[in-house]
Amino acid sequence: MTPRGAQTPVTPSDPGDSLLQALVRRQWTHGGIDEIAMAEIAGRYGVSVGEVRGVVHFYAFLDDASGVTHDIRVSDNIVDRMAGSAELMALLARETGLSPGESRGPARLSFTSCIGLSDQGPSLLVNGLAMARVDAGRAAQIAERVRRGESVSRWPASWFTIEDNVRLPGRLLRGAFAPGEALGRARRIGSAALLDELEASGLRGRGGAGFPTARKWRLCAAAPGAHRVVVCNADEGEPGTFKDRVLLANHADRLLEGMAVCAAATGADIGLVYLRGEYRNLLDGLEGAISRLRAAGVIGDGFDVHVHLGAGAYICGEESALIESLEGHRGVPRIRPPFPVTRGYRGHPTVVNNVETFIAAAMVALNGPGWLREEGTPQSAGTRLLSVSGDCASPGIYEVPFGISIAEVLERCEARDTRAVQVGGPAGSLVPATRFDHRISHEDYSTGGSFMVFDDSRDLLDVVTNFTRFFTHESCGFCTPCRVGGALLGKRLDKIAGGGGTRVDVETMRQFAGVMRSASHCGLGQTASNPVMDLIEYFPEAIDARLCSMDYAPAFDLDAALREARELTGRDDPRAHLDRSEA
């Protein structure tokens, strides 16, 4: 076996295939992967059955039994909750007779992490296909067809319509060009000039971290390797983000051309799009765009692009976990350095960029370095697509210049009585009204685009508990601070929400958060305590009003814990009881 991280040869047909892709296809065709299928696939890929089982169990969208015909997953993001996803779940359970979370039988019902439809919730996936705005009437119709066992392929196509909800298009969304134009200019000026222009343009990664794109491309171009790889990170998993959904649906051509421009700049020959499993409904469109661009000669000659599908794992948005997933493994982040630019996909130098970054790069290649600088701030050139959702009259996509204040965005989306905004998703920041004058930019609030609005009626403890549960669920389980820390935070939040919390619990959460921040293996664990810490810092009243004691109290009812023994012995004397209030 080749050691992980060593460069391995890639043949032209190879990049479209991996163990994970075989499992994803099997899931579609057979409604799951049973032990027999696992053994067969293990033989085909030359790995142990144990490894296959490990991959199947890692990804939420893979089942270890075959024959699942109706797999309904209700989006569990807080904004979907606010739109009624809990009621939707209850209704579906009642009407179908299924119990949520039960993992047996041909029809299944469960919650899943944000599926990228926060602007049109409550939303769900049926066999991986997205459905938005599922009201009570539609839910009853769904349940009826599930009960009848009707194949999802026969359900009305109109049920699967997704709105774009572009509320404010800017230069990026409005930009257009004929296929090959951007790549043509990139080739004419040559890779050195192209990289200089990209650097001068000030383009920084749009995934959230804001790494200078030109520097990343240069590092990859300079790294030795038999192949170079361009990867588009379309694993838009940060709850509340959905701008890549719209870009992939409407601007796939420009995305692919941006990848081709990157290939021209870096000398890459392999292109991969990692499409999150939740966006399976966008697969056909994306494949269509690939065919079109192959026909137009933009890709296919010396640089071709293949699509990989994710299978429901937020952590795969982290670039090194994404590469592990592309190679077919469990999505566990790698130790960095080495960074992907020197050792990425199958050990080859790899550029991983966000969807929006590639489109912006294509626009810079076409229009030159000044195009982006016409808007934005010195450190943050250009515009930013915000995915606005929650308590506002017009949720959807807003393309805004970097440097816009949070207050201005709130005005644009017609939000009223706003108590807080979660900028950058759960891993970002919970921003109180006193800080609404702050700006969306790399200098101030940096964001991957998620912008969730909460008004006065919302309980922020609920919001933060939802985020904390999300991180706990999505932890890859590799390191203890993240795997255990998230669960411990969740327990304390439940204790506070249940009226049993104390000052000691708040201090304990601070300690947990400190350990998670400093000792977690990757960004997921390092940021998973942000919501709790922001709540403690900016909204102490949301916690303090619920505390039952400034000292300490148990999280459970001690007297109730004796009930079973009382029933068993028939006792009810004073010593058969414990006083809850007495500490």
Add this chain to the structure above:
Amino acid sequence: MTDKVKVATVSLAGCFGCHMSLLDIDERLAELVERVTFDRSPFTDKKILGECDIGIVEGGVCNAENVEVLREFRRRCRTLVAMGACAINGGVPAMRNSFSVRECIGESYVRGIGVEDPQVPDDPELPLLLDQVHPVHEVVRIDYFLPGCPPPADTIWAFFTALLEGRDPTYSYRQIHYD
């Protein structure tokens, strides 16, 4: 005599192994009793707890009496320490947490091998079992945790020395590295 630090110790749902380990500090016991005096403790057989500086709890919380004793320790001890795996995690006694109280009692007193005159003990003198065994910090506030199963004598000594000198106890990696 009066300026000695007062220490109380107790074993709840534990095996007294932590207490035995404390005795393993050997000749340092002499040094210890120079500086501390023991209040309620298996070492003294005192049944009534006085006002103490340090309380050390071995074992988890499995029944109503454990709760009462633990609460009393919290009320009377300025600093309360959870000592050993059972106090910190529930330990071996918590292995019953995947069964109901009915199943546990049934196994021991009704259906178990060799049980004569099967019956559920219901004397009011006996403390009732909680439905789950809990670590002590789930019932009262705990100031310090002293890990180990049992914590080795050197670790216990390092802990005591630090506490008596008014420092926050810290352990070297070796002292709490158990696998």
